[in-house]
Amino acid sequence: MRASILTIGNELLIGDIINTNAAWLGTFLTLHHIEMVRSVTVGDSEAEIVHMLKDCSKVSDLIIITGGLGPTHDDITKHTLASFTGGKLIEHTPTRDFIVKNFEKRGIPVSPSNLLQAQVPDTCEVLFNTHGTAPGMWFKKDDTILVSLPGVPSEMKHLMEKEVWPKLAEQIGANGTLYRHYLHTAGVGESTLSDLEIGDISHLLVNGVTLAFLPHTHGVTMRINSTGKSDEEARAKTKPLLEHIRKKAGQHIFSELYDDDLPRAFGRLMTEKKLTVAAAESCTGGLLGSKITDVPGSSRWYNGSITAYQNELKTKLLNVPESVLKAHGAVSKETALIMAREVAKQTGSDIGISTTGIAGPDGGTDEKPVGLVWFGFWSAERHFAMKAQFFKNRITNKERTALVALDLMRRALSDIESMPYNAPVFNV
Amino acid sequence: MRASILTIGNELLIGDIINTNAAWLGTFLTLHHIEMVRSVTVGDSEAEIVHMLKDCSKVSDLIIITGGLGPTHDDITKHTLASFTGGKLIEHTPTRDFIVKNFEKRGIPVSPSNLLQAQVPDTCEVLFNTHGTAPGMWFKKDDTILVSLPGVPSEMKHLMEKEVWPKLAEQIGANGTLYRHYLHTAGVGESTLSDLEIGDISHLLVNGVTLAFLPHTHGVTMRINSTGKSDEEARAKTKPLLEHIRKKAGQHIFSELYDDDLPRAFGRLMTEKKLTVAAAESCTGGLLGSKITDVPGSSRWYNGSITAYQNELKTKLLNVPESVLKAHGAVSKETALIMAREVAKQTGSDIGISTTGIAGPDGGTDEKPVGLVWFGFWSAERHFAMKAQFFKNRITNKERTALVALDLMRRALSDIESMPYNAPVFNV
Numbered sequence: 001m002r003a004s005i006l007t008i009g010n011e012l013l014i015g016d017i018i019n020t021n022a023a024w025l026g027t028f029l030t031l032h033h034i035e036m037v038r039s040v041t042v043g044d045s046e047a048e049i050v051h052m053l054k055d056c057s058k059v060s061d062l063i064i065i066t067g068g069l070g071p072t073h074d075d076i077t078k079h080t081l082a083s084f085t086g087g088k089l090i091e092h093t094p095t096r097d098f099i100v101k102n103f104e105k106r107g108i109p110v111s112p113s114n115l116l117q118a119q120v121p122d123t124c125e126v127l128f129n130t131h132g133t134a135p136g137m138w139f140k141k142d143d144t145i146l147v148s149l150p151g152v153p154s155e156m157k158h159l160m161e162k163e164v165w166p167k168l169a170e171q172i173g174a175n176g177t178l179y180r181h182y183l184h185t186a187g188v189g190e191s192t193l194s195d196l197e198i199g200d201i202s203h204l205l206v207n208g209v210t211l212a213f214l215p216h217t218h219g220v221t222m223r224i225n226s227t228g229k230s231d232e233e234a235r236a237k238t239k240p241l242l243e244h245i246r247k248k249a250g251q252h253i254f255s256e257l258y259d260d261d262l263p264r265a266f267g268r269l270m271t272e273k274k275l276t277v278a279a280a281e282s283c284t285g286g287l288l289g290s291k292i293t294d295v296p297g298s299s300r301w302y303n304g305s306i307t308a309y310q311n312e313l314k315t316k317l318l319n320v321p322e323s324v325l326k327a328h329g330a331v332s333k334e335t336a337l338i339m340a341r342e343v344a345k346q347t348g349s350d351i352g353i354s355t356t357g358i359a360g361p362d363g364g365t366d367e368k369p370v371g372l373v374w375f376g377f378w379s380a381e382r383h384f385a386m387k388a389q390f391f392k393n394r395i396t397n398k399e400r401t402a403l404v405a406l407d408l409m410r411r412a413l414s415d416i417e418s419m420p421y422n423a424p425v426f427n428v
Numbered sequence: 429m430r431a432s433i434l435t436i437g438n439e440l441l442i443g444d445i446i447n448t449n450a451a452w453l454g455t456f457l458t459l460h461h462i463e464m465v466r467s468v469t470v471g472d473s474e475a476e477i478v479h480m481l482k483d484c485s486k487v488s489d490l491i492i493i494t495g496g497l498g499p500t501h502d503d504i505t506k507h508t509l510a511s512f513t514g515g516k517l518i519e520h521t522p523t524r525d526f527i528v529k530n531f532e533k534r535g536i537p538v539s540p541s542n543l544l545q546a547q548v549p550d551t552c553e554v555l556f557n558t559h560g561t562a563p564g565m566w567f568k569k570d571d572t573i574l575v576s577l578p579g580v581p582s583e584m585k586h587l588m589e590k591e592v593w594p595k596l597a598e599q600i601g602a603n604g605t606l607y608r609h610y611l612h613t614a615g616v617g618e619s620t621l622s623d624l625e626i627g628d629i630s631h632l633l634v635n636g637v638t639l640a641f642l643p644h645t646h647g648v649t650m651r652i653n654s655t656g657k658s659d660e661e662a663r664a665k666t667k668p669l670l671e672h673i674r675k676k677a678g679q680h681i682f683s684e685l686y687d688d689d690l691p692r693a694f695g696r697l698m699t700e701k702k703l704t705v706a707a708a709e710s711c712t713g714g715l716l717g718s719k720i721t722d723v724p725g726s727s728r729w730y731n732g733s734i735t736a737y738q739n740e741l742k743t744k745l746l747n748v749p750e751s752v753l754k755a756h757g758a759v760s761k762e763t764a765l766i767m768a769r770e771v772a773k774q775t776g777s778d779i780g781i782s783t784t785g786i787a788g789p790d791g792g793t794d795e796k797p798v799g800l801v802w803f804g805f806w807s808a809e810r811h812f813a814m815k816a817q818f819f820k821n822r823i824t825n826k827e828r829t830a831l832v833a834l835d836l837m838r839r840a841l842s843d844i845e846s847m848p849y850n851a852p853v854f855n856v
Contacts, residue, residue: 012451012467015450015453015455018447018448019447019451019467022469025443026441029442030442036438036442038469040466040467040469041467048465048487189536192536196539284718285726286707289735290713290714293715296789296790298737299737303741304738305714305734307717308732310731313732313775316775347738359721396582421534
């Protein structure tokens with residue numbers, strides 16, 4: 001089964017609202033093994049709606065339509081669907097009763113426009129909406145199923161799960177399953193990962209097994225898809241590719257859980273190793289600590305941090321000698337190492353991690369350009385500094401620096417030799 | 429001028445990524461008086477891309493295409509645009525040089541697929557991308573302008589603002605104008621702002637003047653629209669409404685600049701008052717300092733912060749007596765005040781701000797439920813604590829707490845009596 005999504009509303013088109021409905025529906029349909037073809041947003045224009053319904057029908061067995069079902073004059077979805085399917089509006093009594101009862105319960109008088117919500121095309125099957133006043137509608141036009149749902153996300157999701165999916169499942173029957181496997185990586189670029197590390201895998205992309213590279217802020221997630229008559233069969237098909245990737249690029253993979261991120265994976269590693277960490281931050285301004293504490297329960301492995309944004313505070317709070325700042329500068333191997341050591345010491349943590357760099361957009365020199373960052377790592381077993389060169393954008397540099405710091409610790413604690421983006425390491 | 433947006437990528441279609449690019453572009457084009465017709469997402473399929481390019485051309489003078497420009501095999505936008513416009517791929521030397529130089533600078537070998545990024549159709553004008561390796565492209569096909577941009581949001585936005593808009597402005601000329609005025613508020617909910625503070629304004633919504641409430645993480649932005657033959661005429665029409673809103677809700681408005689946020693507005697206030705700040709964080713884990721340092725030049729007003737996530741560190745690093753922690757707890761007025769005072773003292777800052785609360789999802793009690801946060805404010809002139817009750821979600825609680833801390837300081841430094849969300853204040 002192939003599906004398109006048609007979201008209706010000027011507010012979506014002009015970006016006043018971000019189209020999270022389309023993303024949710026895309027995920028929902030894909031997880032239910034329905035192939036997504038296209039997702040279209042149009043304004044409250046009958047001509048545009050009709051045109052896209054016709055055009056999407058040519059490539060889709062199913063069109064999910066959301067939005068434009070409100071009681072105001074600019075909501076035209078219902079009238080458009082009535083005329084598109086050759087029907088006329090009639091009153092749906094259960095919906096009318098539900099609306100009246102609800103308004104009575106809240107002690108608010110029912111207005112005529114509220115009652116208009118109970119009008120539906122006589123060509124549809126009503127999908128009763130217990131979460132709001134606009135009912136869902138199910139049409140069959142030629143070979144295509146058209147489903148119209150309210151644009152309010154909670155109502156749309158409720159109807160999709162409770163009303164639409166059971167009816168779809170009936171139509172699809174049970175023929176086969178789609179298996180997905182995710183490999184989340186950090187500290188490696190998409191092209192390095194694909195060309196240099198994983199290499200040619202055309203011989204492994206057989207029997208319907210596919211591999212996609214999805215770039216995220218934390219790095220690149222690889223998604224392997226396969227299909228089969230059973231979950232076991234689909235799973236078995238991915239095994240050779242999975243083993244190849246783990247062997248070639250295992251050091252970059254921080255998680256194979258479906259829904260995961262680097263701070264959570266780092267937290268699990270710290271829990272497993274029973275270690276605690278503290279951060280001495282400069283260019284990240286607190287972001288590294290914030291990322292660590294995004295994870296529930298992080299008080300078990302995170303003690304705290306000292307952000308010394310000013311040089312004087314590097315001396316006063318983190319004991320970086322003025323002579324070191326004078327000789328090597330705040331953005332240097334020496335400063336990074338002392339910051340890491342001192343924060344570990346002062347907070348009684350197993351690991352001290354530090355960041356000091358030039359976030360930009362200004363403040364760079366030829367010798368120390370914008371985007372240059374030094375990291376310090378200090379534990380009882382190992383002390384080292386690492387140098388990285390990021391870009392011009394301040395927010396991106398902060399984000400990258402915080403994530404690279406987490407990945408650096410992950411690698412150091414997992415005895416992985418290579419560092420994020422193969423950055424050079426200076427052991428002391 | 430009428431525009432459509434075509435976003436390309438399976439990851440968008442199946443909802444792995446939410447399509448924020450389409451929303452940003454919709455807003456950008458609307459603000460620049462270009463009418464949005466349609467926004468379409470298709471997967472990495474040449475047939476779908478070509479079909480939608482043809483179909484959108486019929487109703488659009490401009491099509492903005494994003495995504496599918498990466499170096500891997502599933503990125504097919506460039507080849508598709510080359511064949512659609514009757515061109516062939518050639519190397520763009522400045523882009524190649526830029527790529528090589530960038531990889532050299534970072535000490536990473538250039539892979540063949542990186543160099544493929546410098547290939548462009550000979551039918552396009554290259555929009556040079558200083559923020560990444562994939563260049564933007566400008567085509568004219570029959571009567572329609574096609575603009576292809578990378579899918580990475582920061583690169584897309586940069587090219588749109590710096591390269592695409594100047595070229596579009598040339599084409600459009602000026603006939604009539606749409607004026608927009610933004611009022612960014614913090615520390616007030618949408619319904620309180622609209623119903624209780626601003627009240628009935630129907631008599632001011634005349635002559636085509638409209639008011640929209642746009643909720644953001646920082647609070648609510650109000651957008652006033654009006655049209656006229658000239659910018660002056662459109663502007664003049666909004667004056668009565670603007671004056672009414674400023675009079676009724678002025679204390680919540682932190683900025684009236686088009687593109688702004690609370691950290692930047694706070695930074696301007698600090699610069700204007702020549703003040704410095706330091707943060708003592710607990711439940712925000714570093715996020716408050718990170719938000720402050722998102723602003724370029726923040727080293728002028730931000731000295732640093734101490735995050736004492738563990739109680740022992742509140743004593744050791746911030747001198748909160750064990751007896752205070754025992755008697756009142758870490759989440760208390762007393763602890764918040766000492767944290768604020770101590771961080772100001774230790775960092776030599778004019779203002780100390782503190783956050784201590786229960787971020788959740790666990791750790792709450794009947795007396796101190798999840799979402800409870802105490803703030804401390806300490807300056808030479810004024811010391812006070814403030815209590816707020818947020819919700820159950822950890823990430824939202826951290827975000828809200830950091831933003832309320834900024835708004836609290838904005839109000840205190842601007843002699844505004846009311847606090848964010850009318851939270852209770854305890855002066856000492």
